Every structure is written in structure tokens, then in C-alpha cells.
Amino acid sequence: MTLVGPENPEQARLLRLLRDDGPRSRVELTDALGLARARFAAEVERLTAQGLVEVAGPAASRGGRRSSLLRIAGQVRFGAVAVGTGRLDVALTDGELTVLSRLSEPLDVRVGPEAVVGRIVELLGKLRAEAGLSRLTGVGVALPAPVAVREGSPVSPPALPGWHHFPVRDAIAAELGCPVQVDNDANVMALGELHAGTGRAFDDFLYLKLGSAIGCGLVLGGSLYRGATSGAGDIGHLRLTDDGPLCVCGNNGCLEAYCGDAAVVREALAAVQAGRSAELGARLAEAGTLTMADVAQAATGGDATAQELVRDGARRLGQVLVGLVSFFNPAIVIIGGAAPGIGPILLAEIRGVVYRRSTPLATGSMPIVLSDLDDRAGLVGAARLVSDQVFAAC
Amino acid sequence: MTLVGPENPEQARLLRLLRDDGPRSRVELTDALGLARARFAAEVERLTAQGLVEVAGPAASRGGRRSSLLRIAGQVRFGAVAVGTGRLDVALTDGELTVLSRLSEPLDVRVGPEAVVGRIVELLGKLRAEAGLSRLTGVGVALPAPVAVREGSPVSPPALPGWHHFPVRDAIAAELGCPVQVDNDANVMALGELHAGTGRAFDDFLYLKLGSAIGCGLVLGGSLYRGATSGAGDIGHLRLTDDGPLCVCGNNGCLEAYCGDAAVVREALAAVQAGRSAELGARLAEAGTLTMADVAQAATGGDATAQELVRDGARRLGQVLVGLVSFFNPAIVIIGGAAPGIGPILLAEIRGVVYRRSTPLATGSMPIVLSDLDDRAGLVGAARLVSDQVFAAC
Known part of the structure; x- marks a missing residue:
């Protein structure tokens, strides 16, 4: 197959600038790359010939020097x-x-x-x-x-x-x-x-992914950190106890077996059987099954038992986060993947645990926020x- | 004050090469830096004039081209x-x-x-x-x-x-x-x-420092990682429980309040008072006080109570390490700062907990070793x- 792509580090930097910041003028780009004008023009010409860059129109005048806007070519998909x-x-x-x-x-x-x-x-x-x-x-x-x-x-x-x-x-x-x-x-x-969310403003952040599987992504110095064997952030099957609930992985007591969606639903079913939630009981009777969406709707609707289930999971997540935050000292923690509606309940509980238990230098000015990207x-x-x-x- | 130092990135790389690898020939260095010979000669001349680099003698012949060995100058201290x-x-x-x-x-x-x-x-x-x-x-x-x-x-x-x-x-x-x-x-x-120990061979490692204070140093991609507010690795005052032993920092239940030297000595004194160790009791009676060195000597001498104290602390350290290792996925964990002699007992217990509880991708091939640098x-x-x-x- 024929591959296109930059031929040198300057072309690569130019493409990434246009990808991350959108169309920019030749003048701005020449300055940002620190290249001589002739060299810049030659690199742009090669990228244009490859179909990677195109002219987007004239740039706003900066007085005297005329310039045009460049952007990633429309055929890049x-x-x-x-x-x-x-x-x-x-x-x-x-x-x-x-x-x-x-x-x-x-x-x-x-x-x-x-x-x-x-x-x-x-x-x-x-x-x-x-x-x-x-x-x-x-x-x-x-x-x-x-x-x-x-x-x-x-x-x-x-x-x-x-x-x-x-x-x-x-x-x-x-x-x-x-x-x-x-x-x-x-x-x-x-x-x-990092590209389009809250993380854009931070060089070092921890992204915590909730849902049916739990995991972390670490951005260090503006790049994803994968670890020695690309296992960094794999905290879902961290074993909190030797005798906890059975996990999908076959072990007992994994973080996911306590806080993953399936674990919350399992506890919700137990609560219904124990007669502790009429709301969840009604949903089970109607649909014949319970899902994380049911628990989330019950919790946001005010059902105390469903709220307690969400808080229980969040407390365990918070306890694990305490260690990660002290260890890694991120500028911000961003949480995504939670079932619709329960973000605020989760966030309150997680913040409570993390801020109470962490060291001041690590968390003094560290926000914990929900992702604003939804499923994008x-x-x-x-x-x-x-x-x-x-x-x-x- | 007059500062000396490299004037450009090439000079900086040359100095670091000589610092990390010792004397090397001009030919090797020219190749390693990817510089033209004239440019290399000019940079070396400037570093020599600054008193940062000197000739160490003739290099071994590589056939034809004569070369000399360069090294960091003797006046660099x-x-x-x-x-x-x-x-x-x-x-x-x-x-x-x-x-x-x-x-x-x-x-x-x-x-x-x-x-x-x-x-x-x-x-x-x-x-x-x-x-x-x-x-x-x-x-x-x-x-x-x-x-x-x-x-x-x-x-x-x-x-x-x-x-x-x-x-x-x-x-x-x-x-x-x-x-x-x-x-x-x-x-x-x-x-x-990273410079002189086991870490030399690894780009990503976790250094765990024991002793009176407990902390971590993280090396990522061959560089120290300090975090957003230079707090990365500060795990000593991570709160494991809300109602644990009082810590020097004023909080309760910090990792250090469980596993630091003072904590082990506190437990040793309690063991003596409870009549659980004749060996530790004799040391206390003789010196009027107990130190971590006493506990370490008793443990290596076979005292079961002293060994159990060391293992108790190691188990808690292992439980914290499990999370850090899953999260950060280092190529190796290096442990330093332990009291003389107790390294093997510590290591056995820590390995047991970490290997049992961690995910296979993170620890499948990850060694946990004692530092061989002692107090250097x-x-x-x-x-x-x-x-x-x-x-x-x-």
C-alpha cells in the first residue's frame, strides 16, 4: 500500500500544529516552527503535493506582509x-x-x-x-x-x-x-x-474510565504514558481483597468486581431481594432484569438504596485514587464513562475520600472533574x- | 558569579555522554552525536576552553583514522x-x-x-x-x-x-x-x-525508599518524573485508614505510621511490654532504648517476633505497591533504604503480595529487587x- 506522511520532523510538527490548533497563517506557522521562510515554503510545498496540507484562504493582515491560511487538506480523513x-x-x-x-x-x-x-x-x-x-x-x-x-x-x-x-x-x-x-x-x-476535552489545558492528567470495565489513562508531559509493557493504568483487576466478590477475570476482589457496572447491578439485585428498594423492585418486575441504567435512573430519581449503591462504589474508587494521586501528582483528575445522571453523586463521594486522605502538596490545587466529552x-x-x-x- | 556550561544542545549531549559512559574517542562521539567532523571539533574546542572537557590520551586504533579519548575535565567537581x-x-x-x-x-x-x-x-x-x-x-x-x-x-x-x-x-x-x-x-x-545502580539498564522504574521516611522516585522514559507540583512519589503520608496510628505529620493512619522505622520500633516496644520477645527485651534492658537497628539485628538473628514486625510492615508496603505497579507499569521495582540485613525478609513478603494481587500484563516479567548502591x-x-x-x- 502507498503511505503518505511527513518526511522530516519539521513537516510532522507542522501537521500536528494544524491538527491541534486549526487553520493558521503561513507567518504564524513559520514563527512557531522557527524555520527560515524559504525552508518553510519548501516543506509546505511537499506536504501540499502529498495531499496533506491545503490553502484555506487569505489570512487576516498583520500589516505589510501578506499571508495565507493553511489547514490540513480536506482529503485527510x-x-x-x-x-x-x-x-x-x-x-x-x-x-x-x-x-x-x-x-x-x-x-x-x-x-x-x-x-x-x-x-x-x-x-x-x-x-x-x-x-x-x-x-x-x-x-x-x-x-x-x-x-x-x-x-x-x-x-x-x-x-x-x-x-x-x-x-x-x-x-x-x-x-x-x-x-x-x-x-x-x-x-x-x-x-x-487531551485533544478536545478538559485535558487540553493540562500537561499531566489522570483520566479515570468507569463503566462495565474500569481503567485509567495517564498523560505525562503532554503525551500518553503506556508503561514498560503498555499496561499502565490497568487498575480494573487490581485485587483489593483476597476474598471479595468473584470477578469476570476469574479472580476474587478486583476493583472492577466492586465498582464496575455489573457489580453495582449485582448489589442492586441483592437489595431488591432483601426488600430494600421498592423502586428497583418495580423496575425488575417490569423488565425482568436490571441494568446499570436502571440503578442510575433510580439514584437520580431519589431512591436512597440506589444512591447508596453508587456511593459505595465511588468510595472504593476514591480509596484507590488516593494512592494514585499521591504517587503520580497529576494536575487534574478527569472522570468519564459513568452512567448518565450519576456523575454528581459519584463526584461528591470520590472528592470527599481523595481530599480527606491525600497529601497537601499532591492535591492542594488539584481539581477532580467529570469529562465534558460524553461518548465522543x-x-x-x-x-x-x-x-x-x-x-x-x- | 561566573557560570560555565554548554552553549547549545550538542555540547550538552556531549557532556552527558561523557558523564554517563566515561571517556570515549572522538570518532565514537562524532558518530554518537551525528555531527560533521568540523562541527564536532569546534564544539570540543569550546568545551575545552571552558574547562569542561579534556583529552584523556590516545584512543585504541580502529584502523587508519587516528583518534584521541575525551573525558570530562578533572577540574569539574x-x-x-x-x-x-x-x-x-x-x-x-x-x-x-x-x-x-x-x-x-x-x-x-x-x-x-x-x-x-x-x-x-x-x-x-x-x-x-x-x-x-x-x-x-x-x-x-x-x-x-x-x-x-x-x-x-x-x-x-x-x-x-x-x-x-x-x-x-x-x-x-x-x-x-x-x-x-x-x-x-x-x-x-x-x-x-539511574546513574550507577540497577536502574541504569531500565527506562521506566519505580524506586521505593524505606527508612524513617517512606517515598518513591519515578523514572519514566529515562528521566525523573516529578508530577504537576513536584509531589510525585510522595506516598509516605498516604492515609491507609482514618483511625490508624498517629503519624509524625499529625494525621492518623499514614503509610509511614504503619511501616516507617519509628512505627516498627513502636510495635517492638509494645511486643516487649507484652512479653513477646526475650531478645528485644534484653536489648531494651541493656541500652535503655530500642532502634530500628535493634529490630533488624533481632530479625536477622532469628527472633520470630522481630521477623513478624518486619513482615507486617512489608505486607502493607506490598499492598500499596500493588496499586502503584498496576497503575504505572514499571519495568522493575528497586527497593532501597531498608535497615541492614532485613532486605531478604522484606523482599519475600513484598514479592508475595505484589505477584499474587497484580495483573499479569503489569507484573508478568517485572522484577522486584533490592538496591545494590547501599547509602551511595x-x-x-x-x-x-x-x-x-x-x-x-x-
Whole structure:
């Protein structure tokens, strides 16, 4: 396959500037890159010839020197894929990683990696055809699993039976003929925050992903930190106790077995059986089952038992966060992935535990906030993931 | 004061190469820096004129091209200072950070920062005079305290009453007329490991410092990571419980109040009072007091109660480490600062907890080892700390 991309570090920096800050004038860009004007013009010419950069129009006058606005070319289009345990989201973004079109559908990941990869390729093909594109510039994929990034495949994924070492990256790349990059969903969502969320303003932050799986993404010095074996932030299967509730991974007492969606629902069912919540009981009777959405609606509707269940989970999360925050000293903690509506209850409890138990130097001025990206964090992050690769010097 | 130092990034890289790897030939260095020969020769000439680099002799022949060995000049001498709560260590190192001479004495940090700084200046002056030097190239200082590195002063240090915001860096620099850099002792010891210990072979590691104060130093991508407010790794006053033992910081239930030397000694005294250790009882009767060294000697001598005290502390450390390791995914954990002899007991217990409770991707191939630098970690690290500043491009 023919790959396009920057030929040197200056071209790479130029592309990333345009991706992150939008259209800018030649004058501003020349200054920002610290290049001589002739050299700058030559690099822009090469990027234009490659179809990566284009003129967006005249720049506002700065007196005397005329300049034009440059931007990432309109033919640069990234595919973004967020695989959840029960849902598949696929999107197309432009070169600034704005979502242009999107398809979502229910998905049971237990159908196995071949079927899921097939569906990803189909949906991306559909979006590509609708947009009239002959190819995608690159595709980023978020998986609800520990991912060996260099191999592009999941490693011992508790929630994805049958996916161990499946070559997700290479399988998609072979079908689509473009660069593909795969990473763990919490890492990808942290990248989304870095690009388009609250994290934009911070060089060092901790992104805590809640939901059916729990994980962290760490941004250090403006870049995602993956650790020695790309396992950094994998706190979901941290064992809090040796004899706690059974976890999906087969062990007992994991953080996720206490605070993941399934754990909260399990406790909600127990509360109904013990006659402690008429509201949850009514929902169970009506639907024949309970989900995290039921618990969240009951909690936001004022049901004391549902609220207590949410707070119990949040307290444990807070206790784990205390250690992480003291250890890593982030500028901010951003929390995403919580069920709709329960953010405020979660946040109050987590803040209480973290601020009470942490050291003053670590948390004196550290905010803990909810993500404002909703479910776009994964898609924007997936586009960012692959664009970091495509916009890197060869 | 007149400062010497590199004038550009290439000179800085050359100095760091010579500091970290020792004398190397012009040919090797030219290749390593990727510079043209004329440019390389010019940079070396400027560094030689500044008294930072010198010729060490002829290089081994590589056939044809004659070359000479270069090294950091003999007049480059760093001062290294490690302040403990009960002890002061001061040393002189060469440009490769090898300790050339050293003075140690008991010190009670509660005499206050002015007196301690005065003593540091006296001892450095003595070492400098003995070596016949007119000035030091720079001085690095490790403090048993959280340090705001940019300000060069401790922040709310639990173990250093009266030191809050005292300008340690500027006070020493004013006396000695050379660059001074101050940091937390666990961070500095991690730098020592990175330069001369097991950490040399790893880009990402966690250094756990035990002793009277407990802390961590994090090396990420080959550099010390300090966090948003230089508080990264400050886990000593992480609160494990709300109602645990009283800590020196005034709170209850801090990690240090469970596992620091004072905590172990407190439990040892309780064990003697309960008649649970004849060995510790005999030591108390003989000396009128118990120290961590007594507990360590009793434990290594086979006293079951002393061993259990060491294991109890190690278990709590292990439980905290489990979270840190899952979160940060280091390539290796290096443990230093333990009382002589008890390393193996500590290590067995910590490994047991960490390997049992952590996720496979994070700890599958992660060693946990004892530091092999003994008490040199702090001094080598202090020299490294200031040399990183002196050997940086202006």
C-alpha cells in the first residue's frame, strides 16, 4: 500500500500544529516552527503535493506582509472505532479530528474477533463510500482490553474471551490498506480528552474510565504514558481483597468486581431481594432484569438504596485514587464513562475520600472533574491515536 | 558569579555522554552525536576552553583514522549532600559522579535550616579545600521532605519542622557561588539508581525508599518524573485508614505510621511490654532504648517476633505497591533504604503480595529487587541532580 506522511520532523510538527490548533497563517506557522521562510515554503510545498496540507484562504493582515491560511487538506480523513463490550461505535473525522459522520450499533464482543473486525471493516466502508472517499488516511481503534500496542493485539483480555493475541491491527490494515493503530479504551479516551476535552489545558492528567470495565489513562508531559509493557493504568483487576466478590477475570476482589457496572447491578439485585428498594423492585418486575441504567435512573430519581449503591462504589474508587494521586501528582483528575445522571453523586463521594486522605502538596490545587466529552472521548481519541502515528516523521 | 556550561544542545549531549559512559574517542562521539567532523571539533574546542572537557590520551586504533579519548575535565567537581533526619552526608564527586571524598556526621534536623545549611557549607568547604579546588562546579542536595523544585525549598515537610519554604537552594548558592539544585530524597536516590545502580539498564522504574521516611522516585522514559507540583512519589503520608496510628505529620493512619522505622520500633516496644520477645527485651534492658537497628539485628538473628514486625510492615508496603505497579507499569521495582540485613525478609513478603494481587500484563516479567548502591544512592543522585542542570544547554 502507498503511505503518505511527513518526511522530516519539521513537516510532522507542522501537521500536528494544524491538527491541534486549526487553520493558521503561513507567518504564524513559520514563527512557531522557527524555520527560515524559504525552508518553510519548501516543506509546505511537499506536504501540499502529498495531499496533506491545503490553502484555506487569505489570512487576516498583520500589516505589510501578506499571508495565507493553511489547514490540513480536506482529503485527510481518519476512521475512528470504539469497541465496547456491548456496543460498536464507528466514525469518520477530518484532519482536525472533528467527527463528521458516525454509526453505532449493539454488539456482543463474544462473537469473537473475526466477526467484530469484519463488522468494523463493513461500517468503515459504508462511511467511506457515503463520503465519496477512495481510502482512509488511517484508522484508530479502542478496545476494552489490555493491548500490547507494538503488536497491535489484546493480551489476556478478561472481557474479550477468544481475543488473546488476535492481530486486530493487522487484520483491519490488511482489509483497508491504511495505517491502523490499536490501544486500550481508557488510554484512547485520555487521548480524546487531551485533544478536545478538559485535558487540553493540562500537561499531566489522570483520566479515570468507569463503566462495565474500569481503567485509567495517564498523560505525562503532554503525551500518553503506556508503561514498560503498555499496561499502565490497568487498575480494573487490581485485587483489593483476597476474598471479595468473584470477578469476570476469574479472580476474587478486583476493583472492577466492586465498582464496575455489573457489580453495582449485582448489589442492586441483592437489595431488591432483601426488600430494600421498592423502586428497583418495580423496575425488575417490569423488565425482568436490571441494568446499570436502571440503578442510575433510580439514584437520580431519589431512591436512597440506589444512591447508596453508587456511593459505595465511588468510595472504593476514591480509596484507590488516593494512592494514585499521591504517587503520580497529576494536575487534574478527569472522570468519564459513568452512567448518565450519576456523575454528581459519584463526584461528591470520590472528592470527599481523595481530599480527606491525600497529601497537601499532591492535591492542594488539584481539581477532580467529570469529562465534558460524553461518548465522543473514545472516537476523538481513536482518531488522535492513529493521527499521532501518521503525523510522525518517518 | 561566573557560570560555565554548554552553549547549545550538542555540547550538552556531549557532556552527558561523557558523564554517563566515561571517556570515549572522538570518532565514537562524532558518530554518537551525528555531527560533521568540523562541527564536532569546534564544539570540543569550546568545551575545552571552558574547562569542561579534556583529552584523556590516545584512543585504541580502529584502523587508519587516528583518534584521541575525551573525558570530562578533572577540574569539574560536584558537591553532593544527603540530609537525613538524623545524619548528614556530604561528598565530592568527579564529572562522572564517582565519589572522591566524603564526610558524614550525626545531625538533628530540628536545629533548623540555617544551622544545617551552615554545616553543609562548612563541610563542603572542607572537602573543597582538601582537594585544592577554588570552586565547585555545582552542588546537589537531597532533603527528607517534599520539595518545590522550582523554588528550591521544602513544602510543609512533616519531618522538618521550621523548614517550610526555607530557601535551601538559594542560601547554599549564595555561600558557595555555584549552581545548586535541591530535591526530595527518594527522587534523588532514584537518580542515583539511574546513574550507577540497577536502574541504569531500565527506562521506566519505580524506586521505593524505606527508612524513617517512606517515598518513591519515578523514572519514566529515562528521566525523573516529578508530577504537576513536584509531589510525585510522595506516598509516605498516604492515609491507609482514618483511625490508624498517629503519624509524625499529625494525621492518623499514614503509610509511614504503619511501616516507617519509628512505627516498627513502636510495635517492638509494645511486643516487649507484652512479653513477646526475650531478645528485644534484653536489648531494651541493656541500652535503655530500642532502634530500628535493634529490630533488624533481632530479625536477622532469628527472633520470630522481630521477623513478624518486619513482615507486617512489608505486607502493607506490598499492598500499596500493588496499586502503584498496576497503575504505572514499571519495568522493575528497586527497593532501597531498608535497615541492614532485613532486605531478604522484606523482599519475600513484598514479592508475595505484589505477584499474587497484580495483573499479569503489569507484573508478568517485572522484577522486584533490592538496591545494590547501599547509602551511595543519595550522594550519586545528588551529584546527578545538579549535573543535569549544569550539563543542560542554556
